[in-house]
Amino acid sequence: MQKILVIDDDTDICMLLRRFLTKNGYEVAISKSGNGGLVLLDEFHPDLVMTDFRLGDMTGATILQKIHEKKPLLPVLIITGYSDIKTAVNVMKMGAVDYITKPLFPDEILVTIQNALQKATQTPSISPNKPKANSPKKGLVQKDHIAGSGQESKNLFRQLDLVAPTNYSVIIYGESGSGKESIAQEIHARSKRANGPFVAMDCGAISKELAASELFGHEKGSFTGAINQKIGHFEMANGGTLFLDEVANLPYDVQVSLLRVVQERTLRRIGGTKEISVDVRIIVASNERLLEASRKGKFREDLYHRFNEFSIEVPPLRQRKSDIMEFAHFFLAQTNEELDKNITTFAPEVEAVFKTYGWPGNLREMRNVIKRATLLSEKDYIEAKSLPFELMNHERLLVFDTPFEQRAPESSYQEPAQHLNLKSVASDAEYETILQVLKQVNYNKSKAAKLLGIDRKTLYNKMNNYNM
Known part of the structure; x- marks a missing residue:
């Protein structure tokens, strides 16, 4: 039975969700505060967290960060009012898997939870000797993404047709929610690496302490909590494509290691001594200009130039x-x-x-x-x-x-409708x-x-x- 942790300071919502989700086959724990939810995180070991965006003791952004510091891959759904949708979209950049807007509807809740849990179970499972990555087939990409037939879309896909067959690194710029990962999947599906793995990593959802481990992997006992060997995203993507979403959020010291791996095509797991060769095409995405981020000291300029072999602008929906x-x-x-x-x-x-x-x-x-x-x-x-x-x-x-x-200016009198x-x-x-x-x-x-x-x-x- 899958476990869901509900964090909401509204008693009615907590009770209703517990009753509804239990009826639909989930084991549910509730907390009326963010701090209480973090305690239950260690005691209850949920498969998914549903948390209100506005809690009495902390914001949605704060609790999301704290959850991912403890459990980086745990899917989190944000519950929010529709008027907070812009903020909810920003929180999703920090790693929320989706959001549900109030008022809550039963069918919507179930579908969103099922999709979030399914996405979490599709995260590549790894054995110590053999990496296994999710390799989306072309049919899946086409099912989950539509090109559009307008001029803006035609220009976008004309660029995709040019760069996809090459081995260039690509920067994808676009607003949150504009479909940057779908574009990256489309490039992979049209490339010579289409039969290889496509591995995506949301750099904004990983804590600073775990970013290097997620990218490069670690050996057993290399740091506190490293109870098993872990293969990183680079090794999982070997022979295919690695997509780094919101790459500007990577810690500066991790950027140094990333530059070395990109240039040398070899890596060492944390705590390891063996050089491991990797053949990976890198696609990165950002909603801010990486050159500007480098001038602010947030992103390494040499890493920006290494990635900037080709750049694509994904137009917002309003255009x-x-x-x-x-x-x-x-x-x-x-x-x-x-x-x-x-x-x-x-x-x-x-x-x-x-x-x-x-x-x-x-x-x-x-x-x-x-x-x-x-x-x-x-x-x-x-x-x-x-x-x-x-x-x-x-x-x-x-x-x-x-x-x-x-x-x-308003006139003093207007004819009533x-x-x-x-x-x-x-x-x-x-x-x-x-x-x-x-x-x-x-x-x-x-x-x-x-x-x-x-x-x-x-x-x-x-x-x-x-x-x-």
């Missing part, structure tokens, strides 16, 4: 307008398969929103929006009411991100008030009900009425 609905239908087809649904298309108003929204979380955000909308849809198409409030009202909400002195009436105004005001109070108390419904002066059952009914 790929002609591809937006193609991507949307691709994710819809994936979600239909995951949830065993048969939703065929999107309402016209939904398409209009998709094409005008800025997509700060890029393809990852779009995938999660469509997964949630598919769960909520009662018809054979995605309706506007199934989309998050912030997505449907993004143009109006942009006003609050604009400095007051830059806002357009004909469809406006007191009932709709009251409903809108009630919705906004509930939403703001929920955000204020980090979606603790007991606290929200108390502040609103209503009981919790009434709050749940109102949230259900407003499809919150």
